[in-house]
Amino acid sequence: MEYSHTKLVSFLLLFLILFLSSGAEARRQPNFRPTKLFVFGDSYVDTGNTMKVDSSAWKDPYGESFPGQPAGRFSDGRVLTDYIAKYLGVKSPVPYQLRESKPEHVKYGMNFAFGGTGVFNTSSQYPNMTIQIDFFEQLIKNNVYTKTDLTPSVALVSVAGNDYSYYLLTNGSAEGFPSFLASVVNQTKINLIRIYELGVKKIIVDGLQPLGCLPEVTLTSSFQQCNSTFNALVGIHNSLLNEAVAQLNQQAKDNSTFIVLDLYDSFMSVLNHTSSTSGHKLKPCCVGLSSEFSCGFVDDDNVKQYDVCDVPKSSFFWDLVHPTQAGWHAVYNKLRKTTALKQLY
Ligand SMILES: *[C@@H]1O[C@H](CO)[C@@H](O)[C@H](O)[C@H]1NC(C)=O
Ligand SMILES: *[C@@H]1O[C@H](CO)[C@@H](O)[C@H](O)[C@H]1NC(C)=O
Numbered sequence: 001m002e003y004s005h006t007k008l009v010s011f012l013l014l015f016l017i018l019f020l021s022s023g024a025e026a027r028r029q030p031n032f033r034p035t036k037l038f039v040f041g042d043s044y045v046d047t048g049n050t051m052k053v054d055s056s057a058w059k060d061p062y063g064e065s066f067p068g069q070p071a072g073r074f075s076d077g078r079v080l081t082d083y084i085a086k087y088l089g090v091k092s093p094v095p096y097q098l099r100e101s102k103p104e105h106v107k108y109g110m111n112f113a114f115g116g117t118g119v120f121n122t123s124s125q126y127p128n129m130t131i132q133i134d135f136f137e138q139l140i141k142n143n144v145y146t147k148t149d150l151t152p153s154v155a156l157v158s159v160a161g162n163d164y165s166y167y168l169l170t171n172g173s174a175e176g177f178p179s180f181l182a183s184v185v186n187q188t189k190i191n192l193i194r195i196y197e198l199g200v201k202k203i204i205v206d207g208l209q210p211l212g213c214l215p216e217v218t219l220t221s222s223f224q225q226c227n228s229t230f231n232a233l234v235g236i237h238n239s240l241l242n243e244a245v246a247q248l249n250q251q252a253k254d255n256s257t258f259i260v261l262d263l264y265d266s267f268m269s270v271l272n273h274t275s276s277t278s279g280h281k282l283k284p285c286c287v288g289l290s291s292e293f294s295c296g297f298v299d300d301d302n303v304k305q306y307d308v309c310d311v312p313k314s315s316f317f318w319d320l321v322h323p324t325q326a327g328w329h330a331v332y333n334k335l336r337k338t339t340a341l342k343q344l345y
């Protein structure tokens with residue numbers, strides 16, 4: 001009696017454990033443990049691919065908060081990639097251009113993003129996203145990464161608006177804008193599908209941040225307020241992107257997931273709660289002395305042509321386009337509280 005009673009209890013316990021764990025499995029895939037991060041896009045995620053000769057990211061005062069000197073990030077310190085890597089529990093991946101100097105880091109994934117680029121050609125000479133994905137594909141062909149390597153990996157894709165800046169610079173037609181928006185999102189979707197087909201099953205793509213709040217736009221109003229015209233266009237981009245990603249998720253098989261990170265709401269919500277004692281919260285920490293100069297610019301006599309604030313962490317924006325490390329950290333704290341990143345597990 002005693003014996004079979006114990007047996008029954010064990011049986012019930014076993015049943016309960018199996019039942020609970022299978023339920024959890026269906027919802028959460030507890031076996032998914034990312035080991036690699038692959039990154040594509042622009043300066044919001046680039047951690048060192050641009051070259052020292054032509055990039056502000058390699059000039060003082062970039063990098064002054066982290067790692068303490070310019071290191072190719074477009075900020076005073078860490079950028080979105082570093083925080084997403086932290087969330088996943090992996091090392092921030094080595095920049096593609098530095099892969100040969102840090103071969104031991106290749107196993108954590110790779111960062112193919114180049115500041116200034118878009119899904120289409122921009123004024124940047126650096127590789128657009130198609131070419132960045134070509135680099136990734138070539139490494140797979142060379143067996144640097146195998147299929148098994150790629151299963152537990154995550155991709156982060158940033159399209160932060162360089163295509164639009166370039167359009168405004170070279171075409172600028174308001175009538176043409178709606179169809180250009182559609183083609184940018186369309187091309188983004190093509191890129192996401194390619195990354196998926198190469199074997200990465202968890203793909204995060206950034207929604208567009210409020211471009212109308214960037215210092216390069218608010219400069220003309222002395223950083224007083226966001227430009228609602230630009231932000232309305234961002235709204236169109238983001239709804240098209242959400243639609244495209246919803247379609248991808250409907251078609252997705254084999255545990256694949258496409259996730260949109262809502263940079264619009266997270267930027268807005270941080271900006272709404274930023275109190276600024278020194279001037280305006282939209283004002284960047286580092287600005288050129290006049291409109292010809294930007295953060296990091298020195299003249300032929302090596303005289304600085306920019307002003308940098310004393311305490312970068314009290315500014316949301318670092319330069320005319322990019323958040324400070326503190327800005328990114330605050331955005332990351334918002335993103336962590338949304339359901340988006342939780343879909344990875
Ligand atoms: C990306 O760049 C390559 C080479 O510079 C070019 O051939 C290609 O058309 C570009 N892709 C897009 C989508 O613009
Ligand atoms: C993109 O730029 C490259 C040169 O950087 C050029 O060869 C290519 O034709 C361009 N592609 C498009 C679609 O403009």
Ligand SMILES: *[C@@H]1O[C@H](CO)[C@@H](O)[C@H](O)[C@H]1NC(C)=O
Nearest residue numbers: 167171172173174175176180
């Ligand atoms: C530039 O704008 C015109 C409309 O004014 C449009 O027909 C053309 O396709 C646009 N070019 C690009 C590259 O978007």
Ligand SMILES: *[C@@H]1O[C@H](CO)[C@@H](O)[C@H](O)[C@H]1NC(C)=O
Nearest residue numbers: 179181182183184186187190
């Ligand atoms: C979207 O991409 C597809 C496939 O490349 C193309 O046939 C279609 O014309 C594109 N649509 C727009 C609005 O660019």
Ligand SMILES: *[C@@H]1O[C@H](CO)[C@@H](O)[C@H](O)[C@H]1NC(C)=O
Nearest residue numbers: 212217221226227228229230
């Ligand atoms: C937004 O920017 C555009 C282009 O610079 C300008 O024409 C428009 O007046 C601005 N709108 C607001 C509300 O500031």
Ligand SMILES: *[C@@H]1O[C@H](CO)[C@@H](O)[C@H](O)[C@H]1NC(C)=O
Nearest residue numbers: 025029030031032253254255
């Ligand atoms: C989906 O994920 C689960 C848990 O990680 C795994 O056991 C299963 O093999 C995966 N299915 C496919 C088709 O990859």
Ligand SMILES: *[C@@H]1O[C@H](CO)[C@@H](O)[C@H](O)[C@H]1NC(C)=O
Nearest residue numbers: 264265266267268269270272
């Ligand atoms: C930010 O504040 C504006 C104006 O007060 C409001 O319209 C908007 O909804 C707020 N956004 C967020 C994300 O809190």
